Amino acid sequence: MDPGEHPWATVVRECGEELHVPAVAAAATGERPFFLTVTRTRGQGEHTDVSLWYVLSADPADITSYDEEEFTAIRWLTPEEVLAEPPSSLDPHMHRFTRKLTRAA
Structure with missing residues (x-):
């Protein structure tokens, strides 16, 4: 966000x-x-990343x-x-987000 x-x-x-x-x-x-997630990043420039996750409606074919x-x-x-997918291959919160989204559908 700006x-x-x-x-x-x-x-x-x-x-x-x-x-x-x-x-x-x-x-x-x-x-x-x-x-909403709060994650401590690793590596150079370490900081706390606060992310708001939104659900969007999109067609994969629209992204070219x-x-x-x-x-x-x-x-x-x-x-x-x-x-x-192995949890380590995705955002550390992706599995939890997906389970919540699936339950809400």
Whole structure:
């Protein structure tokens, strides 16, 4: 988030800048965060990362390019595929987020 920026405005801006698609809020959650995490980062520049997780409505086919300075690759996974991945290969909170999202559906 930029200083003074509303969290949803950040979602809209980042989706445009990094994924080149509009941010469309999921009907179930609207423009509110669904999940919040606090993580201590590692390595140089160690800090505490506070993340608001939003649920968006998107079609994987709509993402045809992305900011390669931000990502080395992107891929879509079903909830079952996320939970089958080793936890160490994803964001440390991804399994918990996926389980919460699955229960809410």
